[in-house]
Amino acid sequence: MAKYGIFVGTAGGTSMKVADVLAEEFGIDEDDIINMEEDFDDVEEQLLEYDVLFLGSSTWGQGDLHFSWVDPILEIEDDGIDFSGKTVAFFGAGDCKKHGEHFCSALGKLHQTFTNAGAKAIGAIAKDDYKYEFSLAEIDGKFCGLGIDEHNESEKTPERIEQWVGLLKSELGE
Numbered sequence: 001m002a003k004y005g006i007f008v009g010t011a012g013g014t015s016m017k018v019a020d021v022l023a024e025e026f027g028i029d030e031d032d033i034i035n036m037e038e039d040f041d042d043v044e045e046q047l048l049e050y051d052v053l054f055l056g057s058s059t060w061g062q063g064d065l066h067f068s069w070v071d072p073i074l075e076i077e078d079d080g081i082d083f084s085g086k087t088v089a090f091f092g093a094g095d096c097k098k099h100g101e102h103f104c105s106a107l108g109k110l111h112q113t114f115t116n117a118g119a120k121a122i123g124a125i126a127k128d129d130y131k132y133e134f135s136l137a138e139i140d141g142k143f144c145g146l147g148i149d150e151h152n153e154s155e156k157t158p159e160r161i162e163q164w165v166g167l168l169k170s171e172l173g174e
């Protein structure tokens, strides 16, 4: 049976909202929800332990990942760690009004690193539901994962998560 894990970089816990629903919907154990800042210390022992990885990060600075992702991402890229055979999906919180010039760009950065490392990405959605000037999460005309915006569009969050979970289940054949 495929092993599922959730890895989240979050400052205020907003991105964890998505993680909590994913855990419930996919029956993921609490021990398999890894808060990158608090619980993460080894790429090979932790990330590579899973077959299906739900990877979350809020976006900071000029479209940067949460700081807790910076070292693992460098390690994956510099050491050429191989994620072939793994399935990955991306999510995270952002702010489309104050930071519309880089809305949820962290998802695009995760996408780039993990697909370059050989992983298969799932969970891309139509971008029409979002309003922003620019986002690295926009890849091949779609949003490469689930962005949520609790500052401006919190009323859309439950439905966005529900629809995304439905998409993931169908792409994973569940």
Ligand SMILES: Cc1cc2nc3c(=O)[nH]c(=O)nc-3n(C[C@H](O)[C@H](O)[C@H](O)COP(=O)(O)O)c2cc1C
Pocket: 009, 010, 011, 012, 013, 014, 015, 016, 057, 058, 059, 060, 061, 062, 063, 064, 093, 094, 095, 096, 099, 100, 102, 103, 104, 105, 150, 151
């Ligand atoms: C200094 C600063 C920079 C930010 N930069 C971005 C950004 O580039 N893109 C974006 O979508 N959101 C940006 N945000 C908004 C955060 O991503 C947003 O508050 C998010 O809800 C935080 O989620 P978290 O609690 O999971 O960390 C920024 C916020 C701050 C305070």
